Amino acid sequence: MKALRVEFDGDAPRLRTDESMARRGLVTTVSAPAGTAAVVGWAGSVRDRPAGARALLAAFARPGHLPPLPTGDFAAVLLYRDRVLLLRDRQARIPLFIKESGGRVNAVSTSARDLGGTTELEPRYFCRYLTGTMAQPHSELSPFAGVRRVLGGEVVELSATGRMRHRVTDRTLDTGGPPGPVADGAGPGQELRRALEQAVARRLGRRVACHVSGGTDSTSVALLAARLLAAEQGDGGDLVLLAGRYGRGELAGERPYLDEAVEAVRRQAPGVHPVIVDADDVADFDDFAQHAGDADEPHAHAFRAPFWSRLHAAAAELGCDTLLTGCGADPVVDANPFRLHQLARSGQLGEMTRQARVRSAASGQGVRDVVRAHVVRPALPLATERVTRLAHRGTVLGGLGHFTRPPWLLRRFARAHGYRAAEAAESRFVFGRAPEQSLYDAANYLAAPDPLSWRRAPRDGFFLSHPFLDPEVVDMMRRLPADVTFRPGRPKALLREAMADLLPPGIRERTAKIPFNEPYARGLRSHGDELIDLCRSARHPLTTEMFDLGLLCQAVREARLGIGDSHSWDRVNASLALVVWLEGLRTGQC
Incomplete structure (x- = not known):
């Protein structure tokens, strides 16, 4: 999706932005004596996007000065008289690509397809993509040869004619930063509450939708948004609660929690508009050829697009300009399981064993399983997976990991x-030298994959945003010792403490949610033969060069029977999405 494009074909770069997205506030262009800034998304605050764009332009105006990037979901191009800067925030929600040859950039765009055109494909990208669902956002490669991604938290400086000067990544630029001071005597729960409230406040637009599922995470975001809007408006009339409701099957068990969440938000903001979308007729893989094929690059989570598309459409009809979710809370505010790895690495084996036993009792897993998952696997991830594969021979999916x-x-x-x-x-x-730190970086890409939001933005008028993945929230949780966040048998204990005065009792005390397995299983039952036919009829040359389509079809059959686990099914989903995406390229449909 081409929100902006910069071309270097003369002495000065030429900037073009999508007019329809600019009218909806998704692209903001400002000019000043120093130059011009075009920002896709928002920097600093959703409500005042022009101010955020002007602040970016002013902050980087002095040559050689690279200040910390502001909080936001943005990709930006800053055009000065003597140079061009390309920026992305650390969370990397909004894509940005460059087409480069011989050390010179020919064009910049938010669309890899726009830059790739009819150029040859990059096979190394597809290997990177197929290693796991997190590969796309943090890999420099794109599907097209000669087209590279600007990475999250990166600043790229070009000359006015497109000559590459230098690139600085988030490894050397401190983005985000710790929260400011809190009142004397404030505990970790109060710090989390303040950081999360500020993260929500930054994301409030003119009319805000909050996804509510009845869980602790989304309900917390919706309650904070309701309090903030009610304080401004009196009744919170510009808040929309968006939920998918199931009347039958396992997920019908979530309905009482959903009702309780809606009532709790109404107590904070009586004017709120609940929009409850019946989702019984929605299954994963509905219209899969459209959702997977009509994308800028392969979308590993395209199978779940039908559910989110229905919710997005409901929010768009009401004129919402932001949609907030609870994505990211599990890894960010829960106790970090890789603390066990840290203890083992530092030689504290007795303490590691004690904590492993506590986790084992709380989770119902054996101590060996806990140690294997959180100590052995992070230390030797590839070796552990290969040994597991040997132990599960006999099926295509058996033992297939990340x-x-x-x-x-x-x-x-x-x-x-x-x-x-x-x-x-x-x-x-995923694991890094210190898995307990890498967890947060990996979670940013795993918890909130939203290429669907990006693709639908021109018609919907909003991007998804995720307060739990705000840099301030993540940095604050990183600083806390393990004994503050870990409460046996009580996941996300610190979040429950932080929101104790707002969360209704049923949601505050629940410790598990019903997984979203039923729509997936139903989708495979309904569309399994169709998916197999898509593989068999694939004609793109790279598909047959890359895949044994007979084995991929067998993997679909096994997943349909419930063989394997979530890791192996993710690999199947990503591969199917790639097959359909390549067919879209071949036929010119994407």
């Missing part, structure tokens, strides 16, 4: 295009 080569990815293609290097890079990203 990184190891799926059997349907042909060995010769994987060897020729760097799959081994890709799986090593992905495992380092």
